[in-house]
Amino acid sequence: GPEVAGATYSALDGDVNPLRLLAALRGAVTALGGRIETGARVNRVSPVSGGGFDLALDGGGMRRAGRVVLCAGLGSAKLAEQLGFHTRVRPQRGEMLITEKIRDRLPVLSSTIRQVNEGGIQIGGTKADAGFDDHESLQIMSDLARHAVAVFPALADLRVVRAWGSLRVMTPDGYPVYARAPEHPGAFLVTCHSGVTLAPMHATALADWIEGKAEAPDLEMFDDTRFALSDAA
Known part of the structure; x- marks a missing residue:
């Protein structure tokens, strides 16, 4: 329209249908041997002596895992505190x-x-x-x-x-959080907006970092300790 001063164009721009993306993600997880549980709300994460974590569910259920990634969106902060993280969302x-x-x-x-x-x-x-x-x-x-x-x-x-x-x-500064719990090996915190945009990095560098296959100093710049440092300043 006449009120628009200009625009940019990129032949590489694209978009995805989130419903189809979710269906494809579920299918990929299942194909790789993963299991998706719905309606399983975690209310507590407890480190286990000797390694691993117990996940307490609403209703009294329990799951045990050797490694835990907290990625519960707006519900992450409460669980993160239990593992020593300092994030705020x-x-x-x-x-x-x-x-x-x-x-x-x-x-x-x-x-x-x-x-x-x-x-x-x-x-x-x-x-x-x-x-x-x-x-x-x-x-x-x-x-x-x-x-x-x-x-x-x-x-x-x-x-x-x-x-x-x-x-x-x-988050307070709008950037993602990628953190590992210093006192609880095997516990990670991943919190972000723009998950679809960041998906290629999450599926490669982030996954390798969580699995211990590679170090990722660029990711560690997004540790949640930056919020504690900003509060102290």
Whole structure:
């Protein structure tokens, strides 16, 4: 539109359908011999004498593991304290719109507006500190729609069919946390936003680091002790 001063383009840009990505991830875990348990809420992680960890579940269940990776999103902080981590996380609400399904109309992607493979136009990009309230708001939905039409006037005739809010997992400085517990070998903490964007690194360098196959000094720069140091300063 005439109010847009300019744009950037990269032929390497792409996007993924999160529902299909989740299905593929579950299939890959199962194919590699992993087991996914749903409804198994961990309320305590306890180091075991001689190595390993006991995981206490709501309802009285128990699991034992030789290695533990805490990646429970906004629920990570409580469990992390039990293993000596110092991380803090907070929710940040984002809101999204999706339009009715249409034929191809947006041949390019942007960071906040894209046409998904089913045909709808997905519009987002908001950030709000609203605690754990994940409800969408009329004002923000209206602002999103106006912004989308300003950037892509060809969207003006479309109907919005769904809107929702969701909570991002944010650290105090907005960067990920990759940490290992100094007093409990085999315990790791992984907390981040932009998990899809970071997935290639998580599947390679991060996985090798957790398995002890390789050192990763660049990852260790994201240790959660940086928050304790900033508090002391």
